[in-house]
């Protein structure tokens with residue numbers, strides 16, 4: 474039978490990273506060597522103490538359904554950690570724990586955005602923002618992040634893009650795909666605009682612990698923002714737990730039951746043993762997570778310096794996450810063609826900037842969640858391609 478999808482499916486986007494990964498794997502199956510710089514996940518294994526806690530939880534019977542918003546002891550531990558970490562007091566009732574952080578995006582947008590309501594979101598940005606806004610019938614309003622502004626928000630532009638129809642403003646710091654970090658002044662402007670227009674803020678802080686200079690700052694620190702902010706965070710990146718699926722939203726207590734109701738409808742609950750492993754992650758030994766950040770910083774410096782050494786490439790040094798976002802326009806190749814040829818003929822998988830929205834045109838995203846040796850090999854291959862382009 475011909476598959477006739479519901480009309481709404483035409484409005485649902487996707488993440489190109491998974492498609493590029495599939496193409497790269499197909500090349501590898503044919504015997505080709507590929508350096509993977511397309512993947513948005515730490516290449517490290519989950520630290521041992523967390524794995525042990527997960528195994529222990531399974532052995533002790535954490536194999537059943539739990540409450541949709543999360544296990545009481547997990548919500549308590551997450552709240553204790555979050556209060557200490559961000560320096561703002563939050564309660565367990567403000568938490569909804571989800572399988573990965575992604576559902577928080579989907580649930581919050583679904584719960585708050587009516588058809589036609591405007592949602593301002595970063596562009597280039599995580600592609601799921603635009604996808605879900607479109608899916609629920611909201612009006613997606615891109616907020617450009619520009620290289621000349623270190624991929625931060627332009628304050629006047631944000632002011633001009635918001636109005637009384639703005640229902641939600643999404644921010645992401647440190648940011649995917651640029652690694653850009655918002656300053657406290659930026660957050661103050663977001664807060665000002667949200668209050669003025671009576672809008673919500675969804676602060677995607679999934680990379681909050683992967684910051685290289687200074688400290689992560691949250692919009693929740695600003696007076697009056699707790700009542701209109703949902704912070705999204707999770708264990709995927711900080712603790713190399715992408716496959717465990719564990720994330721959470723911190724929100725006003727009155728919003729949490731609606732988000733938990735969506736959990737009941739979609740997932741029932743997050744895996745119980747995963748939540749208990751997540752408690753150990755937050756309250757136990759942090760040395761594994763800290764070692765990862767140190768290694769990411771070395772790789773960032775290695776990769777940024779090496780890319781800037783290639784004629785025709787230009788790369789900012791990002792303040793957080795594990796991505797660089799170099800501009801390749803001076804090579805004369807379109808970034809999409811650059812990414813395709815780089816994979817097919819030179820064996821380096823990356824993503825074109827436009828996978829993250831139209832303001833990503835001219836850029837590539839490289840993830841440095843790969844070993845220093847592999848990064849050096851990737852740079853050698855990229856240089857060879859750029860040399861060949863210059864000769865052509």
Ligand code: PLP
Pocket residue numbers: 513572573574575576599645648649677679707708709715719720
């Ligand atoms: N937000 C951003 C900016 C991300 O880059 C990602 C993952 O790539 C997520 C959210 C979702 O994370 P999770 O794997 O925990 O669902």
